[in-house]
Amino acid sequence: MRKLALNDEILLKIEKPARYIGGEVNSVMKDPEKVDIRFAMCFPDVYEIGMSHLGIQILYDMFNRREDVWCERVYSPWIDLDKIMREMHIPLFALESQSPVKDFDFLGITIQYEMCYTNILQVLELSQIPLFSARRGEEDPIVIGGGPCAYNPEPLADFFDLFYIGEGETVYDQLLDAYKENKKNGGSRKNYLEKAAEIEGIYVPSFYDVTYKEDGTIASFSPNNSHAKEKIQKQVIMDVTHTYYPEAPVVPFIKVTQDRIVLEVQRGCIRGCRFCQAGMLYRPTRERDVRVLKQYAYQMLKNTGHEEISLGSLSSSDYSGLKELVTFLIEEFKGKGINISLPSLRIDAFSLDVMEKVQDVRKSSLTFAPEAGSQRMRNVINKGLTEDDIIYGAGQAFEGGWNKVKLYFMLGLPTETEEDMKAIAELSDKVARRYYEIPKENRNGKCQITASSSFFIPKPFTPFQWEPMFTNTEYIARAAIVKHAFQEQLNRKSLRYNWHDAEVTVLEGVFARGDRRISAALLKAYRLGCLYDSWSDYFDFDKWQEAFRSTGLSIEFYNLRARSLDEILPWDFIDSGVTKQFLIRELKRAKNAQVTQNCRRQCSGCGAAKWGGGVCFESKN
Amino acid sequence: MKARIKFRKYGVMKFIGHLDVMRFFQKAMRRADIPIAFTGGYSPHMIMSFAQPLGVGITSDGEYLDIELTEKITSEKAVARLNQVTVEGIDIVSFLEIPEDKKASGMTVTAAADYQVFLLKSMESSDDRLAIPEKWQAHIPAFLSEKQMIVWKKTKKSEKEVDILPMIYEMRAEADSIYMLLAAGSEQNLKPDLVMEAFLRYMKEEERPFHYHRLDIRTKTENGSFLPLSDMGKEIL
Missing domain, CATH: 3.30.310 (TATA-Binding Protein)
Structure with missing residues (x-):
């Protein structure tokens, strides 16, 4: 029987001990004596969040298919256990073997959002691995980062030995083979990092020097080691059909955030919304063969016993096999008590018809993401959704019996005026008006329109990467304008408005576009007790402000400054495939409120065609 | 047809609470392809009831759940299939037919x-x-x-x-x-x-x-x- 890292007394005292015991269905056990490489794969948040992430399941499956590798999982211990582990000096352990992470060859950390950065430090510290890569010795694991935030890894540069830029399916084998080879030859940690630096897509931050101008912007960014590349090429797996997919994902004992099977139907998005980092990073859009997805659906349901299946993609409606796949799922599985959940669907006749079949109309709500209230603003961000589309879609839904609608917006977008802000309330009201056009006897009581806004954060590799943000006060003022506008609407009693926290936005902004220097503030905040910053109960902005003050770093420098187009940005050393010329072109079109067509309608020459596949070549096949 | 499943719970599974054991069995039924009956409606759920909850930390040699079947499956086959898809810490001991009468349900008796x-x-x-x-x-x-x-x-x-x-x-x-x-x-x-x-x-x-x-x-x-x-x-x- 497996021996657990935590004793019974601890496990019976903490919340949800199932987070820490491993042993779930489909978790992979191997003999540590029979593998060459032990890889600890970490999602730096609590188990229920980390277990809901598809990317880790893909990599876990991919690594464990290799006989010479045992990949195990690690998550952030929750606050209660964190405290106990510190008091009792218990080293952080991997779930499968329950052995300490510090004894592994690799610690891989997926970096999905900025507000998990203090949790990364927690994982390192509880693992008893030196926080700074420069202080790690031959016995310490190689700490490698990946995921969307690795596209600007600079705020974390000091804490990681390597970053993997791009999709994991391509060069991990090379990276692991190089490690084995180096170990066999008795090579040092540094020898390995040099070998790794020569692999496409691998960035070794310690092999680069950054100098700064007097105004604080970057003066130079250059390799200090002959093995390091000038530019790091983002990794893309072009054939998403014939690649790894976890046909037997791990099934948690406790309820996790995404307690279901996810079929990733495609990667990338053809839409080109200018605020959306994922839409730029995952270019070109690549579809997975619908026949293969059907096979996966059978196999995964059989292997997990899950009762829900969902589609994964940035915009499922753009998947060309959608109709075929959804019809198949309903016909095949609906009768067997399997729920089918369809996120990110555009509202049209087909999707409404489908949704009527898979959910209880009276209970469910429909979601639209206009992102901005006015048409002008939507053109600026290239959200190709018109007011007519929204009102027509909502109308169709209302006629079909729905009476709850959720609307998602952003505030603080570039060029935003007071009219644009108020338009959020006006658009919401128009949706409600459409509902009350239905004769009273045909409608289902009052409607409930819930509008939510988040504050826009400019992200690297988007056309808005040079744009300034606003102060905390300004964000709240903008939300207040919207709130007041809501109170003036005809159907205000059917409308609800709420907005996302402004303080978190400010910090997320700093880390999204920060450079190496802000790692000092991150470490300071962590030392002051910041942890689980993405959990509103634990987020403590005062401590963060204190961290910036005491390290002499300015939030304003990172957030409030408009960057000039010729400034060296911290992430410029990464080639994401999307060219800077394209981003600049898009920024200019944005400022003129000019819409750019989606990739299927017309190629806008973003640069992603260089990979020779995906949507860029669809019509040419 | 109604069936009663007897199982053991031991080892690390003692940390899994009653509700999660229920979830575990729901998923195990599907993995093992047990012909279990569902309730009607928009969100059908399996017809399954546990005789007695077991507190976290306690191990057991005799836990029970009753299920309703849509078709016959032999005891031998059902036990083998369930044991094939279970985890360390939960073993299926038996799978037996019980009377249809509601008064015979594990919870009642x-x-x-x-x-x-x-x-x-x-x-x-x-x-x-x-x-x-x-x-x-x-x-x-x-x-x-x-x-x-x-x-x-x-x-x-x-x-x-x-x-x-x-x-x-x-x-x-x-x-x-x-x-x-x-x-x-x-x-x-x-x-x-x-x-x-x-x-x-x-x-x-x-x-x-x-x-x-x-x-x-x-x-x-x-x-x-x-x-x-x-x-x-x-x-x-």
């Missing part, structure tokens, strides 16, 4: 449960066990022959004083543990930790760390004996 109580060196591990002190062995008969033994019993809704002695059907010291047969079910229910608490207090001893292990869940027959719930079922051939 449960009348008692028996336990082994182990004295531990510390709460750190349930495997480091101590022998039951001789003094305790001597005190059990006296404890049981008291007029009454009032304890505070906390339920989800209220807290009240109850006399636990009528709910202790048997209690005796064995070489390495204390055996007890206690009332269980919807009418009256007594947990073994309450008994040990009262017993220690009776002996004027301090709190000690224990591990509780359920042996079986039992029903009461007409002649007054307590039989395991699995005795009500018959092999599906």
